[in-house]
Amino acid sequence: MAQSLRVGIAGLGTVGASVVRLLDQQKDILAARCGRAIVVTAVAARDRTRDRGIDLGGLQWYDDPVALADAPDIDVFVELIGGENGPAKKAVETALRAGKSVVTANKALIAHHGEALAHLAEERQVALSFEASVAGGIPVIKTVKEGLAGNRISRISGILNGTCNYILTRMEKESLSFKKCLKQAQVLGYAEADPTFDIDGYDTAHKLTILAALAFGVDVNIGAVYVEGIRSIDAFDIRMAKKLGYRIKLLGVAERSESGIEQRVHPTMVPDDSPIARVMGVTNAVNIQADAVGELTLAGPGAGGDATASSVIADLADIARGLVSPPFGAPAASLGRSIQEPMQVHEGGYYVRLTVADQPGAAASIVTSFADLGISLESIIQNRSEDAAQLDPAGRSGAPVPVVVITYATTEQAIRSAVDKAIAEGYVVEKPQVIRIERE
Amino acid sequence: MAQSLRVGIAGLGTVGASVVRLLDQQKDILAARCGRAIVVTAVAARDRTRDRGIDLGGLQWYDDPVALADAPDIDVFVELIGGENGPAKKAVETALRAGKSVVTANKALIAHHGEALAHLAEERQVALSFEASVAGGIPVIKTVKEGLAGNRISRISGILNGTCNYILTRMEKESLSFKKCLKQAQVLGYAEADPTFDIDGYDTAHKLTILAALAFGVDVNIGAVYVEGIRSIDAFDIRMAKKLGYRIKLLGVAERSESGIEQRVHPTMVPDDSPIARVMGVTNAVNIQADAVGELTLAGPGAGGDATASSVIADLADIARGLVSPPFGAPAASLGRSIQEPMQVHEGGYYVRLTVADQPGAAASIVTSFADLGISLESIIQNRSEDAAQLDPAGRSGAPVPVVVITYATTEQAIRSAVDKAIAEGYVVEKPQVIRIERE
Structure with a gap:
């Protein structure tokens, strides 16, 4: 030997x-x-x-x-x-x-x-x-670098942060607020005393950009990632997502577009019967779309001493067997510049929650704002009786009520303009909530 | 270069x-x-x-x-x-x-x-x-051999045959008979003209024993696999599984027991909210349980020209990079004999459907047969009005009715004896159906 x-x-x-x-x-x-x-x-x-x-x-x-x-x-x-x-x-x-x-x-x-x-x-x-x-015990780097060596990858996405997924899961299962769930996650050791790095999406962004470099043969560029965390997610949003047949997950998504690579981390509404929606608690999952293999999903523990050690040891075993290959698959000198696709051109469906004073004309004004930007609405929900009561127990007229708009595919730019327009109309009384929807 | x-x-x-x-x-x-x-x-x-x-x-x-x-x-x-x-x-x-x-x-x-x-x-x-x-485009061999090199694997199981999963999925979704679904699978090219190899479980058994050899460091031994296919699965069983919160899948399961390695392929009732139950159509999925990583699930295309080619090319890429390691991870000379755990000692829950003449005493006789073998029943279902009508539209007394028994964990041996005992009592009028349940 x-x-x-x-x-x-x-x-x-x-x-x-x-x-x-x-x-x-x-x-x-x-x-x-x-x-x-x-x-x-x-x-x-x-x-x-x-x-x-x-x-x-x-x-x-x-x-x-x-x-x-x-x-x-x-x-x-x-x-x-x-x-x-x-x-x-x-x-x-x-x-x-x-x-x-x-x-x-x-x-x-x-x-x-x-x-x-x-x-x-x-x-x-x-x-x-x-x-x-990346993704603790899931051998996703080996899969991308070696297992899919003959593929042109078009999209890699996933739940890459167990802390966030744990919080979102508990918020949904037990109808708790974000703050309460974060505190419990801290008590249980699933979140750090300073949770910023996890819950504001930076941890996911780091992992995503490593995967993007491997998948697309581009430089690791943390600056190219659009990042939004889960702090703003409200129990109301979780409830509303459920009603509409979605679940909210913090996703990291890297995909090829015509002009570059889109890398983004944000809370995302995914159909509740999709495999990614089923990933609960501290589990991580990565979904890869590529020309030859089609679609591949890996799920497993995203953290933990032994699970992470499993990956460290797999790397050591490869080295022991004499395998030395360029760290990012292709040689570093051949990695292309990653062209950051600006978030403004992102296309997809959107969930927009606007809290308005409950007055005649408020909903109409919102619908008009979206119509003016050419955005097609799948639905508009103004659930005064029940959901508004959660915000204002008195349920009196004139109290703020949430109006939720679900759009068909449109651009981030159009959504931002529509929201600005709605705000300018004067009915909106709270910071708007915008959550992207991934339907595939 | x-x-x-x-x-x-x-x-x-x-x-x-x-x-x-x-x-x-x-x-x-x-x-x-x-x-x-x-x-x-x-x-x-x-x-x-x-x-x-x-x-x-x-x-x-x-x-x-x-x-x-x-x-x-x-x-x-x-x-x-x-x-x-x-x-x-x-x-x-x-x-x-x-x-x-x-x-x-x-x-x-x-x-x-x-x-x-x-x-x-x-x-x-x-x-x-x-x-x-194994499993078409899913890099499961690389995962077991390399990605989990530092793990002691205790169990590897999965949906390894797309044809069977396609048939079972359609049987459930469209309430069709096995025969009709098989015919449609043949028309669509998902099943061969002679489907024996797929639907009788041999294809799954071949794949399973390769995975078992890699996972447990034992010889490849197709003779050690207990094999049962999906031919006997009735639309009634699919319906009943659904009612009880399960789904029927053809699973291959290899696991370490105290005395050896258990390798088995058979239709299995899995909880309908488990990840494996969610794998529909021609998709394959493999679940691995191991000491360091805990649990890992890989899902992807189990067949198809490009997906399978993706795996062939990954192997070629490894060879091009100069990686040569023993085909089964450890050297062939070091592979242990796989000790075949006889199916009789398998332990688990069971679904047993006994079709009996609808007479007073029939159900009681069945319950007694199971009790005599010390088997605890979770439930016994005798749904005469609706389900019996499917078998005998007249619904007349004395017509055959299915009695379904769900057991807590027991042994294959006990189940076989209980079924034989029930048959000996004289009420059973059709070949009994026995489906194993995996609750984890």
């Missing part, structure tokens, strides 16, 4: 501890599958005394991840520190420069510096693998 | 023609992703004159696939002839012996001779790849 693959791991949080434990637990299976052993020989973390539930005896300990990255007696550096800059970036660069392969779960690092790091890895002919950076 | 990978294709049916067309169509993407071109240089097929909608000009033509397999100027032999023996087997053996990598979509060949062929491939250090043999 060939020499062992010597692994150094920087960062011993939940994922790091799982990697150490699983590599030991599955060592026989892995050795059989890879033709050589995969052995952790060194680790770097701040606190030497913390009990992580794993045996670190016999491992070399580094306080500085950069020193570990440069250590001559490791073959692969596993970066589980996190953060787009700082020690994570420095350590990864150091390892690549030293001719070591790198495995990372760091989506921020790859989304911001993926291309530069890919150049570095390709120069040294080592691997830079990041399966764990 | 490295030398082109020269491919010889034997068999130019739907899949073969798609492979030729797609390799040409995606040649730029593939060259970028693999670092070298993949070029079809020779083909073997019987009829030189047939119009296949592809340009075969400039390709070397062989009438004999074995001669192509032995040709010195190809690097990879793609076998798309089909059949477990005959020219397919001979050609694949010839190619491997000549030190050429082989890609095949032939499930029967791999299910019957996979291990011997793997030994041959490993001896010559060439690839033997068969992604296209």
Whole structure:
């Protein structure tokens, strides 16, 4: 049997501890599958005394991840520190420069510096693998890079953030407010103390742009992603979506258009009988549309120590088997510029909720505003008796009532203009809610 | 750029023609992703004159696939002839012996001779790849072999035959009989003129045993699979399943038990809100349960020229990148014997339909038969007024009526004994129907 693959791991949080434990637990299976052993020989973390539930005896300990990255007696550096800059970036660069392969779960690092790091890895002919950076335990990067190698992908979309999906699921199932669900998610450890990164869509955007680069052969460009989070989603919207046969999900969508690549993250109404609508709780799912295969859907755990470790170990196994390919499939130098399709030209159906003073003429004014922009309405719902009562228990006339408009396919530009026009008419008394609909 | 990978294709049916067309169509993407071109240089097929909608000009033509397999100027032999023996087997053996990598979509060949062929491939250090043999365009073999390399898999199951799923879907949606749906599937090209292989479960069994070998590191052993098809499924069963909150699917299930590996293919009642129940029409889906990742589900096209070609090309791309690993993940010599868990010890819930003469005491006799075997019943349904009328429009007393029994978890052995006992009581007038329930 060939020499062992010597692994150094920087960062011993939940994922790091799982990697150490699983590599030991599955060592026989892995050795059989890879033709050589995969052995952790060194680790770097701040606190030497913390009990992580794993045996670190016999491992070399580094306080500085950069020193570990440069250590001559490791073959692969596993970066589980996190953060787009700082020690994570420095350590990864150091390892690549030293001719070591790198495995990372760091989506921020790859989304911001993926291309530069890919150049570095390709120069040294080592691997830079990041399966764990997107959709936790789902092997979606391997699927896109290798499993669909012969496909021209036209669209890749999915539920890529378990925190948001958990919150939206609970809001629906238990008719709770966004705030209440967020608090419960924090108590249960599904959301961070500062949840901004997850609930405002940035986490999804990072993952999406990595997938887009792989799927379309373009540069990773986090700046090209339109991002909207789920903070504005109201219990009323969730209820209304249900009534209309939809469910609200935070989707990341990257698709080819005629003029470029559209990348967007926003709350989306999807038909409640679609596969993506059925993905509940912290589960992630990715849907891929491509010319040869047609449509493929992968669903599984988007987070969690062991699930994420599963992806880290898959990357290590590929490296142990000697597989080194360009990090983004095609060589970094060949990646095209991603042309950002401005959100204004996005086409689709829309759900628009306008809260108006309950006066004669209010609904008519809204309908006119949309008609003037040439937008065809599928329905307009003014459910005063029940839904308005939720906003104003007295149900008195003149109190604000929500008017919901569902449109046929139109453009973002037209919707924005129609909403502005409706506001100018003077009836709208609250910030309008606009949710995009994906019917396919 | 490295030398082109020269491919010889034997068999130019739907899949073969798609492979030729797609390799040409995606040649730029593939060259970028693999670092070298993949070029079809020779083909073997019987009829030189047939119009296949592809340009075969400039390709070397062989009438004999074995001669192509032995040709010195190809690097990879793609076998798309089909059949477990005959020219397919001979050609694949010839190619491997000549030190050429082989890609095949032939499930029967791999299910019957996979291990011997793997030994041959490993001896010559060439690839033997068969992604296209299971679940069409879904990259499930890559997922199990590579994506979940660090997992101990406990269960792999799925809808692996599009023909059966199409028939069951139509039976449910349109309340049609099995015979009528089969005929329509044949007209639409979803079922063969001789549909035995699909509808009696053998096709699913072939695919399942390949997955089991990969997932559990055991030999491919088609003889170890318990097989039951969908011929006996009645419109009544479909209706009753729906009433009870289930859907009937032909599932292949391979799972570790304490004493061995259970491999079984049979119609199964699954909860109608489970992900697998939602897979309709010709779509395939595979669910994997494993220690690190938890649960993973892949859904996509199980057949079709382009979708299957997508998998063939993914295998070619891996070979072009220089990836050669043992065909079943671990080396063939290390594969354990698969210990066939006899179906008698299978445990689970059951749906049993017994058609009895409508006489006092019939239902009581059935209940007693099950109670005597210690089987707990979740429900017993004797729906005379409506369902019996379907069997006997006159609805007269004494006419046969179906009695449906749903059990809690018990063993196959107990069910078989209870059914025999009920028959012995003399009330049962038709062949009993037994359908296993998977509640997880």
